[in-house]
Amino acid sequence: MSRSPWICRACLATARRLTPTVTPKRQISSNSRYFQVSEEVRQAIAEHRPVVALETTIYTHGYPYPENLSLAARLESLVRTNGGVPATIGILEGVARVGLAADELMRLVSSAGDPGTLKLSRRDLGFALGLRQPNGQPFNGGTTIAGTMILAHMAGIKVFATGGLGGVHRGAETTMDVSADLTELGRTPVAVISSGCKAFLDLPKTLEYLETQGVAVATFADGRGNNVDFPAFWTRESGVPSPKTLRDETEAARVIHAHCSLGLQSGLSFANPIPQHHSLPLEVIEAGIYEALQLANTAGITGAAATPYILSKMKEITGNDSVEANRALIESNVIRGAKVAQELSRLELEELSEQNGRSVSAGHIVARAAAPSRSEGSSLRRSSVPPQSSPPRLSQTTKSKSIEHTANVFVAGSLAIDLSCDYIPRSEQDAGSPVTQPELRTSNPAQISQALGGVGSNVARAAHLMGANVRLCSAVADDLGGKTALEALNAAGMSATGIKTLPDDSGSRTAQYVAVNDNNKDLVLAMADMSILESNASGANTISAAFDDFWLPQLQQAPPSHLVLDANWPPEHLARWLEASKPTDTHVSFEPVSNAKSTRLFHLPKPHELSIFPNPSIHLATPNAYELAAMYAAARERGLFDRAEWWQVIDALGIPHSGARTQMALATSNELVDQGVPQQSIQLLPFIPSICTKLGSQGVLLTQILPAHDERLTSGQYAPYILSRCANETDDTLGVGGVYMRLFPAVEQVPPEEIVSVNGVGDTFAGTLIAGLASRPGSRVEDMMEIAQRAAVLTLKSKESVSPGLGTLRILL
Incomplete structure (x- = not known):
């Protein structure tokens, strides 16, 4: 009996509902014994971030080791500094891998020239993955264009x-x-x-x-x-x-x-x-x-x-x-x-x-600070590289509501909108005498870009990319800039729970920084409006109320393990943050922001002045050499070095009365000693027992008070870094063991032609350092120094104030 040639409409409708609709889309193949996609690449594809596939035949069959490793690092760096995520593709130990980690890439390229390292096109993949060498070892291989295309497509890379x-x-x-x-x-x-x-x-x-x-x-x-x-x-x-x-x-x-x-x-x-x-x-x-x-x-x-x-x-x-x-x-x-x-x-x-009923407006910006200078706080020179806009990165849920989560790191500081105005010479100007500067008192043609800025925002962004659960605590006004900033945080996948929107009647304005640059992208004029956090702003009372009603409850309800304060807060508000953090046993770090603002820490209103070791108000600071000098001068001028408790700690450090120039020169350099950097650090230790002084190409100087009975005091491994030991054996009240001073050389000497922007390098260092300390309880600052410097190098080579490639370093934490 033959089947009827027709089907009832109801059955047809049911069949249509049950039949999956096949539509082309990005697809991340599941990891298997033969095929693996790195976590970074998988996440980037899921978030529709820019990903670039790179082949490996050029390394395995084109360049010898270690030239191939240098080229591989260079190409991945170029992808990152131009806003993308590199996905280097190859066969390692019998597995097709999309997005080789640093150690995996090194193992692959170092096998160049070995009999078991193959050149792999489409026809070769099954053999390379399914078979083994005569010695029983799996194959390695560099993928050709054809082989790379196949694996890239399987991962969803276009x-x-x-x-x-x-x-x-x-x-x-x-x-x-x-x-x-x-x-x-x-x-x-x-x-x-x-x-x-x-x-x-x-x-x-x-x-x-x-x-x-x-x-x-x-x-x-x-x-x-x-x-x-x-x-x-x-x-x-x-x-x-x-x-x-x-x-x-x-x-x-x-x-x-x-x-x-x-x-x-x-x-x-x-x-x-x-x-x-x-x-x-x-x-x-x-x-x-x-x-x-x-x-x-x-x-x-x-x-x-x-x-x-x-x-x-x-x-x-x-x-x-x-x-x-x-x-x-x-x-x-x-x-x-x-x-x-x-x-x-x-x-x-x-x-x-x-598709989700939203439109991307001109105000929708990515959480980065590609403006020429970070808002009211760059202790670094302005980059001459023009800012490039990046696509907004929406969270996987496309809700406009901010992402909510419990944070173990609070960053309290500035959040601003940075505008960069790059002058474009008029086309009608004489070719013989080109005008590179904008004209005063008239309108000028320009390319204007905007980005999320502010020191606090940069530090939070770096910590977020390094995997920390971060809450940025700042304020915006109920204006266009404020709405733009909140959208940008959401687009970056960061929580806006700690952002207070001040009402219209407060008279506040969202912080903004405007830079006018010439034809060569060099700064001509900058204007900054950071009054929203200042005590003399018209909304100062509103900020004070926000602290009591908004930020303080958040600190008390879910105390973070780490709090970072940037110096954009005036002294009276810094004091409130410090007082609020004491009962929570929170590790507090201070980012000085600039020479002028770094001194605010030593102008706190009485009776809220800085407390001293062993129960300091501030546990860690990350100044550069100029900010360190300003902080030292402010403490001296305020008479803080005259306090009896300060002298007790200094005396307990065990530094000879004749000084320790030789020891300091051996631990650092004669040049730094001549500049007074080690000496200034030591005298600030009673107030800030751990100081990381950023020295640019010279590296980072770590100066710390070691607590009594610290194992480093008796270890031969650490002997070169022990500047002095406590001689007051009968005095156990302070718990001072000695001074640890160590100069960490720069992890990479970046050639001038590879420096894209110095903007945000110090903020990236601080954010990465804190993310590392928060992710590994009980770890030491010295353990995070290399990774923090590597993160800073990525930003140094990036157009953005915080390199989007920081996530690749998470594996090192």
Whole structure:
């Protein structure tokens, strides 16, 4: 009996309800024994943050160790400093990994040249993961463009930056030698950003093959017109017209977004021409290629072995020119890829917001401070790098309500809106006498960007990225700036529970910092309105009431383990924070903000003056050398060094009456001793028993009071850092054991050309340090010094005041 050819409408409707709708979307594959995605990459994809895939064949089969490790670190750093999350992809110990951690990357690149380290395309993945070497060890491997595309797509990554694309080899009509990169582009929806095809390939046939595969091909104009050549790796001009032209990263992101939204399963090939000053003449390249091809034919080199052989011969033929060009083009491609990923992230977040009934307005900014100087508190010089806007990062719940959680770190300080106005010269100005400065008393054309700023905000953001549960305690007004700041905190996934919105009738204004910069992005004029936290503001009484009704209950209901105070609070409010923290047994840190404001700690109103060791009001401070000097001078002028209890602690430290210059010079340097840095630190120890003085390229000087019976006092390992020991054995009331002084050298000497911005470096150091101490109860400040410095270096190389790449360092905590 045959089945009826029709179905009732009710059954059809039920079937439709039960049938899942298949829509193309980013998908993070589950981790398995064969495939693992790092936590950082998984989180970034889930939050629609910009992610850039990076291959590893260039490390395993392109550069020797340790040059390959240096290049790998450089490329990941370029992704981070341009707003993205790097996802380096490779096979390590028989597992395909997306987002290699630092130790994993080192193990992989150090295996370059080993027989068990393979070059892996699509066809090789099953063998590499399913089999083992004759000695029983699993395989390692660098993924080619094709192999990287597959694994990136499995993880949900849409942008992949590499060096040069494979293609159709010359003479392919007889050899059938066509790179697997091309067929992979025909079946895997990933946008590959390269410098075009290697020049020894047949470019016209390659483009024809890509067209047959349905691959979208375009070239970035890079300042040129609409009709540009498809680049040939070492050279910008190839004589072969590009099918399409892209003006910038925004256009590229729009193409990717539309392509993926349609569910198309082919890839995209976007060619980024090598930077002009590294481009080699086409005739020189062609001559070298001809010679290299002849040598390859004579040696019988074909297939997958042809490309590395020809590249090696080109290196011999052209000398260092092609080597320098190789490095320049891959770095350029990675930067371009990060910017494309950032624009794509913005488009996806806009679409996500629209789907959830929200719109992303101009005031929707990411929680970063890319303005030229941090709000009323930068002890560092202003960066000359123009700020770049980043896409807003919405929490996985797209509710506008702030994220609520119990915090173990409170940061009480400034929250501001930073505006950067970069002057743009008028087009009608004479070419012979360009005007680089804005004109006074008139309107000037400019590029204006905004960002979330403030020292407290920066410290909180750094601690948040390092995994701490943070509550920023600050105030905004009920104005446009305040609403923008709250939206930005929510977008960054940070709690706004501690942000007090002051009423209209308070006369308060959300803190703002406005910088006017010239054509070179150097500061011309800055204006700061930080009155919302000041005692002389019209809303001062409102701030006082907010402390009693808003912040104090939060401290009492859920006492944090750590409290960070920035010096933007006036002395009377600093005193209230300190008094409130005493009953909670909270570790209190002080960020001095600036030379002028650092002294506020020593102008507290009576009877709330700083208490002294062993029960100090402040446990830790993070000044720079100038702020330390200002703090020392303020304490001396206020007569605090005349207090009897101060002298008791100083006397118990065991420092000889003749001084300890030799010991201090050995622990630090003659230069620092001549500047008085160690001496000033020691005299402030009774008030602040742990001081981390930030010394820029010289590192960080840690000066501490060691409590009596501390194991470091009797350990040979710590002997070089024990400046003095307590000689008052009969006096146990103070519990002083001695002075610990240690200069931690800078973890990295960053070349000037790699310094993007000094803005927020000190704030990042402080936030990371506190996050480490909070995450590991009982740990010492010295244990966190390296990771805090590494975090500061990331920010030093970032356009943002707190590098978004800090999360990669969590594993070190």
